[in-house]
Every structure is written in structure tokens, then in C-alpha cells.
Amino acid sequence: MASGLSTRGLIFRQLFDRESCTYSYILGDANTKEAILIDPVFGLAQRDRTLVEELGLNLRYVMNTHVHADHVTGTGLLKETLGTSVKSVISSASGADANVKLNHGDNLSFGNFTLEVRGTPGHTNGCVCYVFHEGRMVFTGDTLLIRGCGRTDFQEGSAETLYNSVKTQIFELPEDYLVYPAHDYKGMTCSSVGEEKKFNPRLTKDIDTFKAIMDNLGLPYPKMLDKAVPANKVCGLYNLPPEMEEVLKSTNKNNN
Ligand SMILES: N[C@@H](CCC(=O)N[C@@H](CSS)C(=O)NCC(=O)O)C(=O)O
Numbered sequence: 001m002a003s004g005l006s007t008r009g010l011i012f013r014q015l016f017d018r019e020s021c022t023y024s025y026i027l028g029d030a031n032t033k034e035a036i037l038i039d040p041v042f043g044l045a046q047r048d049r050t051l052v053e054e055l056g057l058n059l060r061y062v063m064n065t066h067v068h069a070d071h072v073t074g075t076g077l078l079k080e081t082l083g084t085s086v087k088s089v090i091s092s093a094s095g096a097d098a099n100v101k102l103n104h105g106d107n108l109s110f111g112n113f114t115l116e117v118r119g120t121p122g123h124t125n126g127c128v129c130y131v132f133h134e135g136r137m138v139f140t141g142d143t144l145l146i147r148g149c150g151r152t153d154f155q156e157g158s159a160e161t162l163y164n165s166v167k168t169q170i171f172e173l174p175e176d177y178l179v180y181p182a183h184d185y186k187g188m189t190c191s192s193v194g195e196e197k198k199f200n201p202r203l204t205k206d207i208d209t210f211k212a213i214m215d216n217l218g219l220p221y222p223k224m225l226d227k228a229v230p231a232n233k234v235c236g237l238y239n240l241p242p243e244m245e246e247v248l249k250s251t252n253k254n255n256n
């Protein structure tokens with residue numbers, strides 16, 4: 001069975017931000033050159049833009065899996081530098097502003113490929129997973145991490161809702177589908193649905209044990225929480241923290 005990496009005509013890149021341990025993903029159609037970018041990071045917008053150009057791709061959508069709490073999205077900045085043909089994308093349920101607001105069951109195309117949108121609330125209300133059936137891949141955002149899952153102690157977090165989302169929307173996918181999350185803190189890059197069903201130390205438990213685990217994670221709040229959430233509700237382009245306004249100003253200067 002073809003995995004994402006060998007899907008005919010697919011250009012695929014996994015990118016990493018060392019600061020927030022965020023993964024961003026470029027998916028492009030080698031034939032039409034249309035591409036999408038999932039979960040870009042503000043400080044790496046220039047890196048992403050250069051790579052897209054080097055690969056000869058035209059970005060159609062810059063999309064987020066949810067309103068991130070730990071980093072400012074690169075969506076707004078990429079739109080600013082690449083022009084109006086690029087559309088920002090997030091779920092309707094996120095309450096965030098974007099050109100395209102998606103709902104559970106929607107499909108989004110780039111070139112000859114299509115992503116299916118699955119609503120997976122729990123980490124936040126607006127979390128979605130993007131299922132790329134042709135590539136047998138799923139982009140899980142913070143809903144499902146490798147051997148972990150998104151925390152449920154801020155934004156609109158609910159352990160019970162997250163548990164149901166994973167079980168019904170991700171674990172029902174074929175076991176060979178590769179899982180690509182929005183973060184990893186241990187150096188893992190990807191997993192599979194079958195692997196997570198078998199080895200995820202949280203999601204292999206019953207709901208009560210899962211809730212107890214989530215209630216006792218004892219994680220400090222992300223350092224960027226108060227700055228990132230308001231910025232990400234508007235694609236990162238308004239409400240930017242002052243230090244990021246400087247980046248934006250110099251980007252605009254370089255583009256003029
Ligand atoms: N230390 C980091 C934040 C780490 C963190 O809270 N990660 C989130 C995803 S980003 S909203 C999470 O859900 N983690 C779950 C886990 O089990 O690690 C920072 O200060 O930014």
C-alpha cells in the first residue's frame with residue numbers, strides 16, 4: 001500500500017521549529033504545482049516561503065489545525081508577503097478570522113489532491129484534523145501527538161471531548177495511515193494510526209483513567225499563551241506582540 005511519501009505526484013516536506021517544537025507541512029501537487037502549508041510559524045515564514053519558491057510551488061492555502069497557544073502562526077505574514085492569491089484557512093468552530101472557514105466533512109483541494117476535514121474538538125473547540133486519503137496520512141494538530149495528545153487545561157479544553165474525538169475520528173482510520181502531529185518534544189517525527197492505537201500511553205486507557213491522566217499532567221502554561229492566542233485569532237497579523245511588529249515592518253520594507 002502506498003504511504004504518503006511515495007504517493008505519485010506528491011511533493012511533501014515536514015518542517016520543524018526548534019523553539020516551539022512545532023511541525024509545519026508543505027504538500028504540493030508536482031503536476032499542477034498547487035500547494036498548501038499546514039501550521040506555519042511566524043518566525044519561520046521566510047524559510048517556508050523560500051522553500052515553496054525553490055520547489056516551484058504556488059501556495060494556495062495556508063492552514064491551521066487550531067488556534068495555537070504556544071507560538072504565533074506564520075499565516076498572516078505569509079499572506080502579506082505572498083499576496084492575495086494565498087488564502088488563510090481555519091475551522092469555523094475556532095472562532096478565528098480567516099479567508100476560508102472549514103466545517104467537519106468539508107473537502108479542500110490543491111491540484112489533483114484533496115484533504116478531508118474532520119472536527120476533533122477537545123484540545124480546543126476548533127481543532128480539526130486534515131485527512132489526506134490519497135497519501136494515507138492524517139495531520140492531527142494537537143489532538144493526537146506521538147504517544148501523547150494535546151493538553152486540555154486551557155482554551156476550551158475538555159479531556160472527555162478529546163478522547164471521543166480521537167476514538168471516533170482518528171482511530172477509525174485505517175491503521176497504516178501515517179500520523180503527522182503539530183508538535184513533538186522527544187524527537188519523533190511521525191507515527192501511524194495502528195501504532196498509536198497500540199502504544200499511546202494515554203489513549204489506550206479507558207475514559208476515566210484518561211481523564212485522571214489529563215488532570216495530573218502538571219505542565220506549566222506555554223510561555224507565549226497570552227500573546228499567541230489573540231494574535232492567532234486574526235491570522236497573526238493584527239494584535240502582534242511588539243517584537244513581532246518589528247519583523248512585520250522590516251518584511252514590508254523589504255517587499256517595497
Ligand atoms: N513548553 C511549551 C508548551 C508545551 C505544551 O503545553 N504543549 C501543548 C501543545 S502547544 S498548545 C500540549 O498540548 N502538550 C501536551 C503534552 O503532553 O506535552 C511552551 O512553553 O510553549
Ligand SMILES: [Fe+2]
Pocket residue numbers: 066067068069070123142150
Ligand atoms: Fe495547541
